[in-house]
Amino acid sequence: MQHETHAGHAQHDQHADHEQHEHAGHTHAGHGLGKVSWSMAAQATLHCLTGCAIGEVLGMVIGTALGWGNTPTMILAIVLAFFFGYSLTLRSVLKAGVDFRTAFRVALAADTLSIAVMELIDSGVIALWPNAMDAHLSDGLFWGALAVSLAIAFLVTTPVNKWMIGRGKGHAVVHRYHH
DSSP: OOGGGOOSHHHHHHTTTSSOEEETTEEESTTTBSOOOHHHHHHHHHHHHHHHHHHHHHHHHHHHHTTOOHHHHHHHHHHHHHHHHHHHHHHHHHHTTOOHHHHHHHHHHHHHHHHHHHHHHHHHHHHHSTTGGGOOTTSHHHHHHHHHHHHHHHHHHHHHHHHHHHBTOTHHHHHTTOO
C-alpha cells in the first residue's frame, strides 16, 4: 500500500501488519521489522555520520582555538557529535508535527547506539593513529586521520544500524514519522 493513501498515523499503524510495502524507493517488512536493505542501513548511518562529523570538527576547532589539550577537546567533540546527531533527527521528527518531548525521545531511541558506536570507533582510530592527536587543524594529518576514522566508523556502524532497523529499533523509530 502506498503511504500517500494513509490519512494519518493511526491508519498507518493499522497497516503495520502488511507483509511488505513500498516507501521512498525501497521495500521493507513492517517498518523495519524483518529484512532490511543495506541501502537503508547506509542511509541511516550516513545521517548519523553527518551529525557526528559536524560535531567533531566543530569540537576540534573550538578546543584548538581555546588552546585546550587533547582530552578536553576530544570530550567536547564527542559531546557535540551527539548533540548534532540528535539535532538532525529531532529536526526531521519535529517537521512531522510531533511535540518536542516525543521528538526528543524518538531522537534518543533512534540515534544513541548508532552515534555511540560511531564515536567509539572514530575516536579510537584517531587516538591510536600515530601523531593524529597532536595534529593541528592546518595539518593534512588531522584531516586525513579524521576522514579515515569517519570512513571506518561508517563501515562498522552500518551493520549495527541494519541489525537495529531489522528489529524495529534505531532509525526504524524515526521512519514512522516520515509519512
